[in-house]
Amino acid sequence: MKKIKDYATTPIELFNEWAKTGKDKGMETGHNNSVEFMIKLLKTYKPEANLGIDIGCGNGWAVKKMKKFLNYGNIIGVDGSRKMIQKAKKEDPKGDYFCENIIKYEYEEKFDFIHSMEVLYYLENPENFIKHAFINMQKNEGIFIMGIDHYKENKPSLNWPQECGVFMNTKSIKEWIGLIKSAGYEKVKHWQVPNNKKESTLVVLGIK
Numbered sequence: 001m002k003k004i005k006d007y008a009t010t011p012i013e014l015f016n017e018w019a020k021t022g023k024d025k026g027m028e029t030g031h032n033n034s035v036e037f038m039i040k041l042l043k044t045y046k047p048e049a050n051l052g053i054d055i056g057c058g059n060g061w062a063v064k065k066m067k068k069f070l071n072y073g074n075i076i077g078v079d080g081s082r083k084m085i086q087k088a089k090k091e092d093p094k095g096d097y098f099c100e101n102i103i104k105y106e107y108e109e110k111f112d113f114i115h116s117m118e119v120l121y122y123l124e125n126p127e128n129f130i131k132h133a134f135i136n137m138q139k140n141e142g143i144f145i146m147g148i149d150h151y152k153e154n155k156p157s158l159n160w161p162q163e164c165g166v167f168m169n170t171k172s173i174k175e176w177i178g179l180i181k182s183a184g185y186e187k188v189k190h191w192q193v194p195n196n197k198k199e200s201t202l203v204v205l206g207i208k
């Protein structure tokens with residue numbers, strides 16, 4: 001499999017450019033349905049608690065939405081793109097947004113939920129991140145929930161690495177579920193949320 005360095009740009013650099021040219025707004029529209037689905041799951045499994053995090057939060061739109069619909073002490077966002085984080089802070093000046101690479105990210109407290117939308121397949125070793133999340137970031141009985149549109153069964157997404165010129169880790173539904181389970185999560189469930197007639201978001205949820 002190719003590596004991040006085999007492409008002209010890294011995922012973080014690509015999305016930093018997207019933020020500069022306003023393409024982050026398109027993700028806000030395109031990912032909204034799937035994020036609302038995940039927020040409904042969080043509402044069912046853990047509607048109120050102390051602390052949640054959106055990993056790869058982009059311009060912060062989903063963090064703002066989660067703060068509106070969930071009853072949490074705080075929900076924070078982390079993204080590697082400086083421009084995305086600048087935008088998030090501009091829209092939500094009182095919010096907590098941090099410009100960090102998630103594979104190295106550490107926070108002083110553990111999280112009741114760890115959410116991500118369209119992020120984890122940009123990692124060369126998502127298994128390492130998910131294990132780190134389970135051990136070092138997640139509270140006991142906390143929820144791990146991820147949504148992705150690029151996976152083996154979502155056929156129209158398979159040419160995206162060539163189209164976008166960026167690394168993507170192409171895995172099957174079974175492989176993603178295996179990663180979540182082998183990190184230690186239990187009661188793992190998954191859904192395919194339709195985006196249109198041909199495409200869907202894979203949502204996977206696990207409990208610590």
Ligand SMILES: C[S@@+](CC[C@H](N)C(=O)[O-])C[C@H]1O[C@@H](n2cnc3c(N)ncnc32)[C@H](O)[C@@H]1O
Pocket residue numbers: 011012015016027028031055056057058059062078079080081084100101102103116117118119122123
């Ligand atoms: C497809 S965008 C999704 C953004 C947001 N979740 C949304 O739905 O609008 C992927 C995001 O993940 C971020 N990202 C990718 N790899 C990352 C990493 N290793 N550390 C931090 N952020 C990363 C990118 O900067 C980008 O903002």
